[in-house]
Amino acid sequence: MLGASPSATSNQCLSKPPSISASPRSSTSTAKPMSLAQLTTSLSIPDSKSDHFRRLMRALVHQGIFSTDQETQSSYSLTPTSQLMLPGNSTSITQLLRVFIDPTTSDSAYVLPSWLKSSEETTKTPFAVLHGHEIFELADEKPEFTKLYNEGMASDAGLVMDVVMRSCRDVFDGVESLVDVGGGNGTTAMTLKKAFPEMKCTVFDLQHVIQDKMEIDGVRFVTGDFFQSVPPASAALLKSILHGWSDEDCVKILKHCKAAIPNKDNGGKIIIIDMVVGAVTDNEVNAIETQLFSDLLMLIAAKGKERNESEWRDIIFAAGFNNYKITPLIGLRSVIEVYP
Ligand SMILES: C[S@@+](CC[C@H](N)C(=O)[O-])C[C@H]1O[C@@H](n2cnc3c(N)ncnc32)[C@H](O)[C@@H]1O
Numbered sequence: 001m002l003g004a005s006p007s008a009t010s011n012q013c014l015s016k017p018p019s020i021s022a023s024p025r026s027s028t029s030t031a032k033p034m035s036l037a038q039l040t041t042s043l044s045i046p047d048s049k050s051d052h053f054r055r056l057m058r059a060l061v062h063q064g065i066f067s068t069d070q071e072t073q074s075s076y077s078l079t080p081t082s083q084l085m086l087p088g089n090s091t092s093i094t095q096l097l098r099v100f101i102d103p104t105t106s107d108s109a110y111v112l113p114s115w116l117k118s119s120e121e122t123t124k125t126p127f128a129v130l131h132g133h134e135i136f137e138l139a140d141e142k143p144e145f146t147k148l149y150n151e152g153m154a155s156d157a158g159l160v161m162d163v164v165m166r167s168c169r170d171v172f173d174g175v176e177s178l179v180d181v182g183g184g185n186g187t188t189a190m191t192l193k194k195a196f197p198e199m200k201c202t203v204f205d206l207q208h209v210i211q212d213k214m215e216i217d218g219v220r221f222v223t224g225d226f227f228q229s230v231p232p233a234s235a236a237l238l239k240s241i242l243h244g245w246s247d248e249d250c251v252k253i254l255k256h257c258k259a260a261i262p263n264k265d266n267g268g269k270i271i272i273i274d275m276v277v278g279a280v281t282d283n284e285v286n287a288i289e290t291q292l293f294s295d296l297l298m299l300i301a302a303k304g305k306e307r308n309e310s311e312w313r314d315i316i317f318a319a320g321f322n323n324y325k326i327t328p329l330i331g332l333r334s335v336i337e338v339y340p
């Protein structure tokens, strides 16, 4: 077990959560329903396959990806879920879904049965058993997958930061400078810089992600390894980082973040955006099921796990922090503010 458990606060900040369906900013989100014939024509599906396609649509309607009029079932409309897959808007998560279904990711699942039975494979993920490298070590061998992965994470950042900015932006009030630890291509930091122009924002990530970027739209880019050190700032942001690492690794990363921010008397804080298993807003159908499937993705593709509050508390206090506050967001994620 990791450390003792001082007091902590849990908070549901979303008395009036923003609706996901109101989120995508695209003219097509008000698209008219389409008949089966219109769909097959626009997708170049021949008449001979029309009934096969209807069966696919029937399953997708059942899944909530599309809706149809109950009586005639003759036309199909977008749902809030499919609106999140529309191309060309900042909250589209199509690229993230492409990461999940890419064989580089999904084929790792087939390694799980033999991996579970083997006592030798505890240091490598099923992903690494299949590919010979962990996901962040593939840049040289599979540059197209690494590009897709980084774009997928950026698309996730577009959606999640839209929700954060509309429901919890006060989390960032008064933060003079912020380092986005493992900040990817800078989507999150650029959203923050737009919302808080006075904030000094730094994106910190591995060399193959930062490449030769120095500064974009006032956001600074710095290459490094969060297992060595983290650049100093008033606040350190960890979005979708810690779920990818073991408890021991998380404690190391958090300790480096603690060293990078001001101490208790000078207002430093860590802002974690990740899942807290079980912490979901009231209006979420199947949210916990989706969190548990995300945990299985971490099982095959990373050394981490999706954590419940008690597991978060253990690593936060083991890294020497004194308090934390959890704010569940609409969707699957929470914001965890962590104080020295
Ligand atoms: C799951 S992605 C999250 C990206 C971004 N925070 C977001 O939510 O869109 C993890 C990020 O951590 C970076 N990363 C992995 N290992 C790292 C290390 N040792 N030091 C710095 N960054 C690292 C990856 O390159 C990647 O950009």
Ligand SMILES: O=c1cc(-c2ccc(O)cc2)oc2c(O)c(O)ccc12
Pocket (backbone or CB within 6 Å): 096, 105, 135, 153, 156, 240, 241, 243, 244, 245, 297, 301, 302, 303
């Ligand atoms: O393969 C992944 C996927 C993620 C991921 C999934 C869904 C999201 O909304 C955000 C991120 O994160 C990963 C990660 O943090 C890691 O260390 C390895 C693999 C993945």
